[in-house]
Amino acid sequence: MSGRHHLFVPGPTNVPDRVLRAMHRAQEDHRSSAFPELTHGLLRDLKPVFGANDGRPFIFAATGTGMWEAALTNTLAPGDRVLAARFGQFSHLFIDTAERLGFRVDVIDVEWGEAVDPGLIGAALAADKAHAIKAVLLVHNETATGVTNDLAGIREAMDEARHPALLLVDGVSSIGSLDFQFDVWGVDVAICGSQKGFMMPAGLGMLCVSPEALGRIETNRFPRAYFDLRPQILHNDQGYFPYTPALAHLFGLREALDMLHEEGMAQVAARHARLAEGVRRAVHAWGLQLIARDPESRSNTVTGIVVPDGKDARHVIDHAFRRWDLALGSGLGRLNGRVFRIGHLGDVNALMLLGALAGTELALHDAGIPVPYGAGVAAAQRWYHESA
Numbered sequence: 001m002s003g004r005h006h007l008f009v010p011g012p013t014n015v016p017d018r019v020l021r022a023m024h025r026a027q028e029d030h031r032s033s034a035f036p037e038l039t040h041g042l043l044r045d046l047k048p049v050f051g052a053n054d055g056r057p058f059i060f061a062a063t064g065t066g067m068w069e070a071a072l073t074n075t076l077a078p079g080d081r082v083l084a085a086r087f088g089q090f091s092h093l094f095i096d097t098a099e100r101l102g103f104r105v106d107v108i109d110v111e112w113g114e115a116v117d118p119g120l121i122g123a124a125l126a127a128d129k130a131h132a133i134k135a136v137l138l139v140h141n142e143t144a145t146g147v148t149n150d151l152a153g154i155r156e157a158m159d160e161a162r163h164p165a166l167l168l169v170d171g172v173s174s175i176g177s178l179d180f181q182f183d184v185w186g187v188d189v190a191i192c193g194s195q196k197g198f199m200m201p202a203g204l205g206m207l208c209v210s211p212e213a214l215g216r217i218e219t220n221r222f223p224r225a226y227f228d229l230r231p232q233i234l235h236n237d238q239g240y241f242p243y244t245p246a247l248a249h250l251f252g253l254r255e256a257l258d259m260l261h262e263e264g265m266a267q268v269a270a271r272h273a274r275l276a277e278g279v280r281r282a283v284h285a286w287g288l289q290l291i292a293r294d295p296e297s298r299s300n301t302v303t304g305i306v307v308p309d310g311k312d313a314r315h316v317i318d319h320a321f322r323r324w325d326l327a328l329g330s331g332l333g334r335l336n337g338r339v340f341r342i343g344h345l346g347d348v349n350a351l352m353l354l355g356a357l358a359g360t361e362l363a364l365h366d367a368g369i370p371v372p373y374g375a376g377v378a379a380a381q382r383w384y385h386e387s388a
């Protein structure tokens with residue numbers, strides 16, 4: 001098919017030409033005396049993306065899934081009890097990772113499409129008088145449903161319960177796109193990957209660790225090897241990595257961080273909010289429902305759209321891909337067939353999204369859901385014009 005492919009899954013996202021060009025260069029010696037400049041600069045410039053002053057960032061050749069493992073194994077002891085909310089496929093997988101590593105998980109099950117009520121976390125911690133729960137695991141932005149949790153509220157509930165559990169946050173589809181306040185929200189470990197808000201190919205896993213959690217790394221008895229943060233600290237302090245780093249990705253990250261900081265993190269979050277609102281207005285104009293019920297918790301990085309009863313979201317996705325060269329996100333886990341998703345994060349702007357919305361309308365028709373041609377596009381256009 002001629003012309004550009006339209007990539008609107010919620011990760012991997014579009015890689016800007018600037019980042020592609022930065023990655024397209026010869027390899028170099030990662031033990032040279034010039035290398036620390038790159039390492040130190042990356043670690044320094046990652047901090048404001050996390051909203052961290054006190055936290056310490058780390059970079060691995062890995063993905064978000066690896067970072068779940070790094071967060072858990074560096075801060076918790078074998079068999080520790082943790083509290084987690086399950087409200088979509090990624091929070092489910094975070095819990096599954098913890099269970100497979102032998103942690104005992106107290107699960108709060110929440111309807112898929114809803115955010116986690118901070119009161120539920122507070123009540124579970126308040127009931128744990130013996131402080132047996134060592135950490136709270138939370139996905140900030142559930143990519144499977146397009147729901148964003150109120151992390152400030154959750155921190156408040158934890159503080160009110162006067163419970164010392166660590167707060168381990170999955171920010172895979174929020175960090176680099178949405179407002180993220182590592183210090184203010186008292187996050188202990190935040191994790192993310194390179195293929196979403198960072199506008200890069202998958203391949204880097206990143207995390208930020210609070211001084212409190214760093215203290216536990218030294219004494220923690222959980223067996224670790226590749227994801228052990230101790231050798232990272234030792235080498236990063238000197239400007240190096242304990243293994244051969246993913247050099248092309250590091251060059252790409254340098255450029256991506258420059259782009260994020262040129263725009264400014266507050267503006268990045270505002271752009272995502274504006275673009276997301278256009279998509280939500282389009283869905284409303286189509287007469288379709290969002291899986292995220294509460295307007296307050298609707299995600300600014302991904303929108304999950306429910307197809308009418310008797311229709312199959314997989315047909316929408318397949319027609320979009322095969323006929324219109326448009327990649328939409330699928331319904332994950334129990335949402336498969338009921339939901340399709342539009343990713344609106346990373347290197348996107350209003351005109352790109354209008355193209356994606358036009359393509360979605362065509363694919364909806366192909367799948368037997370005849371929304372009025374142009375209705376969603378017009379609603380989004382109006383909003384983008386008004387809010388420009």
Ligand SMILES: Cc1ncc(COP(=O)(O)O)c(C=O)c1O
Binds near residue numbers: 066142143144172193
């Ligand atoms: C919220 C969230 N957590 C974790 C993951 C897993 O990350 P990865 O696919 O980079 O391993 C994803 C992937 O989409 C995600 O959206």
